[in-house]
Each structure stands twice: as C-alpha cells, then as structure tokens.
Amino acid sequence: MVADAELLDEESFQKNELHVEPAGDICLSVRNLNVWYSDFLALNDVSINIPAREITALIGPSGCGKSTFLRSINRMNDLIPSARTSGEIWLDGENVADPNTDVVRLRKNVGMVFQRPNPFPKSIFDNVAYGPRIHGVNDRRELAMIVEKSLKRAAIWDEVKDDLHKSAFDLSGGQQQRLCIARALAVEPKVLLMDEPASALDPISTLKIEELMHELKNEITIVIVTHNMQQAARVSGYTGFFLMGELIEFGRSTDIFTTPRDKRTEDYVTGRFG
C-alpha cells in the first residue's frame, strides 16, 4: 500500500469538501496528474486516492478524460506518440508515472479490460495462458491450473470447460469479454482497470459481468470507466466525476448519486446534461 510519507503530504493534495477520502486502505494514490496530447490538455491536475479492494467508478461526459486517466495508470498512454504526462501515480510505494518504471512488471500488476472484447485468434486455453506464458510459466500442468482458476473467477468456466481448444471467436460477445477478463486475471493482477467493459454487450451479459466484479472485488481493486450511470450506481462503492479533464467530485457512490455536492455533478447524474 502507499507509504505513509506520501499520504502526509497534504499540500499537493486537493483538500476540499468535494473530495471525500476513502475509509480503509488506499491502493493507488494519484498526485497532480496532467496529460497532454500534443498541445491539448486532456487531464488537468488530477489527484485522487483509489481505495483498495473496492470498485471505483469514473463517470463523466464524452471526452472528459476518464479513459485517459485510466490508461495513465497502466501506462498504456505510452502507446500514443503525442502523449505527455506529468505528476505522480503511487502504487505499492513506487511512482509508476516515472519514466524509469519497469512497465512490463507494472502491467502484470495492473490488468486491463477493453471496451470491445479483443481475444486473440487462438484457442480459449491459449488466450488465457498467453499472459502466464509471457511471464515464464511453461509447465503444462501449472498452466492448466491457472487457466481453470482464471476461467472460474471470470464466471465462464462452466460454459467452456468442455472444449478449451475451441477458437475464442466461436464465443458470443459477452462470453468473449468474460474470456478477456479471465485472460487479464491469469497474471494475478492487484488492480483491474475496466474501460467501459460492458458497453458493447447485451443486458444479460452486462449483469453477469457486474456480478463477477462483485466477487472479484474481495481480492482485487477495480477501477471502472463507464458511460452508464445506472451501472456505476449499481456496481461501485466509490465514484469520481470527471468533467473537461478535471476531477470535480469524488466520494461514496451512495452520496454522489443521492446528494452530490457540486452542481455540475448534480446536473450530470440527473441527466440534465450529458
């Protein structure tokens, strides 16, 4: 968890009543994060403490920077040539926004699930085993165990256990997404980032994924970006509202959705502007 030294530094931390500190352990501590795409400031001085073993939802209108924020955590923004970052992201006592960070190790610890299911054109088994194999696991039995465990955690084991060597593309959209979740879980991350994971899926698949998130959060910290406010309300314990690159309000989801303090948050959650 975050070293005490960092937590004591209140100066650099936005301290106002729009920002409720999570009770309990903190998993990720973001300080003064700025992200530019060329000249465009996509994230403006964002500071937030993400609680451990909870589901934190990030909501906000299109283009408000929530996806950019998510991708900063596991340094996927590095893939965009025009992206520049400043600020600190503290995870396990290490600032992962530092250019010298071992990004490969970071991404093993911080997994990601994308908006559109993107399984590899391989078998179900090979999809889930891909991560462990990359990181050096080669023993057949061990891989089989990992694959089974991950598929169970992703609530899809019963549906695929009879033929793990079927192509991943033979699965339905909802199943593919759960397969991607299993694939991400196979490397045992501490944090799981989900970028609108259910937006391309039907309602039943969406609910299945929300259910498995509830199960997972007992072991893993989950941060989910979503356009769907009802989903954010259903699923998360804490919610952060982003607008035009700034974090406007952060607190318990119950409060954000029943008694938000900032008018902009109120207007957004009541659907008065989208």
Next chain:
Amino acid sequence: MDIRHSFDEELQQMKQDILKMGSVVEEMLAGAVKALRERDKNLADEIIAKDDIVDEYNLNIEQTCLRLLALQQPMARDLRTIAAALYIIKDVERMGDYALDIAKAAKKLADFDPITQLVRIPKIAEIVQKMLRDSLRAYVDHSVEVISEIAQEDDQVDTLYRQVRDGMIALIMDNPQVATQAVELILVARYLERIADHITNIGERIAYMETGQLRELH
C-alpha cells in the same frame, strides 16, 4: 437544461398535484372548524365528502411516483423529490382523515348544547392552518427557513392541546353530565395536534428534499 423536458414536466405536474391535495385539506380543515363553531351539520357533511378527493389524489400521486422511479431512473435531487413526495402524500392523507374526524365530531356536538365558550380550540386551529399554508409554500419555494418556524408552532400547539385536555378534564370532574361533549372536544383538540405533527413531518421531508439530510424536528 432541456434534455429531460418531459421528465421535468412530469415532476412539475406531480408537485402541482401535491399542492392541490394540500389545499383541499386546507379547505377541509377550515370548513370543519367552522362547522364546529357554527354547529353547521350541512357544512360538516360537505367536508366529510371531500375526503374522497384527498384519497384519490393519494392513490394517483403514489402511482405517478412509482412509475417515475421505474421508468426514469431518477438520481440525486430528482430521486429525493420523488421519495419525499411519497412520504408527504401519506401525511397529507392522514391530515385529511383527521379533518374528516373533526367534521364528524362537529356533527355530533351540534346535537348537544354547547358546554363552554370555544376559545383555545379555534386558536389551535388558527395556528395549524398557518402551519399548513407555510408548509405548502415551503414546498413550492424550496425555502427551508420557514420549517424551523413550523417546529416552534408545533410546540405551541402541543402546549395548547394539553391546556384544552386539562380544562376539559376539570369540567368533567365538576359536572359529569357534560362528559360526552367534553370528550369530543378533547378529541377535536387531539386531532388538531396530530395534524400539526404531520405538518412537521412534511417539513422534515421538504428539508430532506433540499439538503439531502433527514433531521427530526420534533
């Protein structure tokens, strides 16, 4: 802010209906007290009939609220408004029932000779009527300040009620003949006191609607 225009319109309509329900109860209260003072059985009957209107409002507004909850996924202030509405109409409906009871008492008392000069009961009625008007206005204006006034007036009503009760008990002990009328009068004062309590509840809900905090005013 025009995105949820139809939803806003429905919310407006719901609030209007609550106001109308409240004003019917206002009329019932005024009429019942008048019937009591002027021993007017016809007026009492009119008031009794009006309770059906209140009950109908109650049912309709409740349906509307449930429908809005299911279909519109209201959040934050919208959610609190609808939740508050569900409680408020319950209180208003009970108030209507009490006004009805006062009218019935008026009818009964009209058959008897008056046993005393009615002084405190009209005073209570006056305060309660003011409380009701103020609460309805607060509902429209979103003005939370008048609600603490209502709390104080409720205390006054409680005090006056106890005075009436004690006065009537003394009367009965003096002159057991008048027990029937005296008890009716105690009951009337009690009904008025209960109405005041319900108005205080409404005040609490209005404050919740505005601030998101639910605080006891009694």
Next chain:
Amino acid sequence: MANSRIEKLKSAAGYIVFWVIAAILCLAYHMWLPAGAIICLGLVFLPTILLDGLAKQKYIFTLLSFSALFVVLPVLAIIYLLTVKGFPAMSWEFISKPPTNMMRDGGILPAIVGTTYLVIGTLVFAVPIGLLAAIYLSEYAKPGRFTRIVRLAIVNLAGVPSVVYGLFGLGLFVMMLKLRTSILSGSLTLAVLTLPVVITAAEEALSSVPRSFREASLALGATRWQTTVKVVLPNAVSGIVTGLILGISRAAGETAPILFTVAAFYLRDLPHSIFDQAMALPYHLYVISTQVPNAPPKMQWGTALVLLIMVLGMNLVAAIIRTKFRRSKKW
C-alpha cells in the same frame, strides 16, 4: 417517350457537339485511326444518354464487364501463344540436359538451375532484411523525420529502373566488393530490387493485424518484441508470404540486373559455389533469341514457356496461400 428522348439529347448536346467536331477534324486531317476511335467511343456511349433506369444500368454493367474482360485477354493470349509455340520443345531432355550444338539443341537445365539458385539467394538476403525493416516500420517506428526518410527511400527504391540496378550491382558487388560476377552478386542485386516489394507487402500485412491485439498483449505485460512475435507476426504470415512470393517471382524474371552481375552466355558445367557464374532463364531467352544465329524458334518459345510456368506457378502458390488463409481468418 420520343419527346423525352429528344430532351435527353438536348441536355447532352454539349458532349455530342464535341464528339462530332472532333470526329470531323480527325477526318479532315486524314487521321483515320483517331477518327475511328472517336466514332466508336461515341457510338458506345450514346446509349448511356438515351436509356433510362434499369435498361441503363444493365447496359453500363455490360460495358464494364467487357472492360474487365479485356484485362483477362492479354494474359490468356500470352499463355495460349507460349503454350502453342513452346510446347513442341517440351521434353524431359529439354529441362534436364544442358544446351548443345551452340545452344541450338539440347536443353536448358543450367538456366533453370541458375534461376533457381538466384531465387534462393534473393530469398536469403531479402527476407531477413525486408521482414525486419517492415517490423520496425510497423511496430517500432515513431512518427518523425527518420521514419519519413526511410519510407521515402523505400518508395524511391521501388522506382529505380532495373537496368540501373544492374549497373549498381556491377559497381558495388562485382567491382567494389570484389565478389566478381557470381550468384552471390546476382542474388544481392536482386535482393535489393525485391526489397521494396517485400517491405511494402510485409508492412501492409502487419498493419492489417488489428491494433486491439497488440493492446491486449501489451496490457498483459508483454514487451513489444513478444507482442510482435507471438501475436502480430503469426497473423500476418499469409500476407507476408504472399508479398514475398510476388516479389520473388518478379526477381526471377528480371533480365537487366543479372546481365552485369551473374549471367553467363554459356557454361558447360553447373555452378558449384555461390562465387560461380550461372546461366539464367531470362538471359538465356535473350541470348538464343538474338545472339545465336539460326536457333530453332521452338527453343526460344520453350525457354519462354518454362520461365512463364515458373513465374505463374509461384503466383498461383501465392494466390492459394492467400485464399486459404483468408478463409481461416476469423477476424
């Protein structure tokens, strides 16, 4: 209906006037062929003005189909001509024996062997360099001046005339590097010639692999190289192989580059090492068609037929690979 036809003619008046004037001018200046062409074109396109709706669609569709047919005709003509004229020369002797009697008789075995060695040599040099360059451009290069220069260089390389390649090969490999006219020089020269084709095709194949695969792989903690090797390359193989084969088949048929760098007029023995000269089919065809007096025509056509079979064969293999992989491609 007659009225509307006249309306249409009126609205197309401008075009019609132009055509008529052009035709008349050509005829006036005795330019018979252009005149004939203009008149024919005019007549062919006239129905598109006069017809309407479904009839018009059908007419235009027929017109376009015929145009497509014209593309196929030359290929069929070549195959037909070569087969008819070259088939008499075909025999086991022809492809297994060296030429005799000052190349008027016998076979073309050395040329076949030489071309085969050259193809292998080109592959050896062009594949690694081309593939790695394509991987760099597709997976690693950041947009910037260096990348732009590299791409510019590839485009320019593709436009260099093949005879210039020959001279380049002569200057660099044969003379400066002292590799002498040899299979090595020839292969290197042909490799440079093939490089743009290979790089472009490979880069195209790599780019066609959806970005989402790479993102998923990287997000699991894979390095870029692991991602390239385990996810991108396997899915780009068919495109890369197709591009390779097309490039090689082109290299197999080039004459000018091998003229200065490897080709021999006549060799008694087959080449023993890469430092030997070799005969090659394209050059051999040129030789027996122009340098050998009284060479029987069927030898020339036969050589051409063998070369054609080789090249078309490779293209066919490429096409088969492409279709087979397209069918099994699930994304």
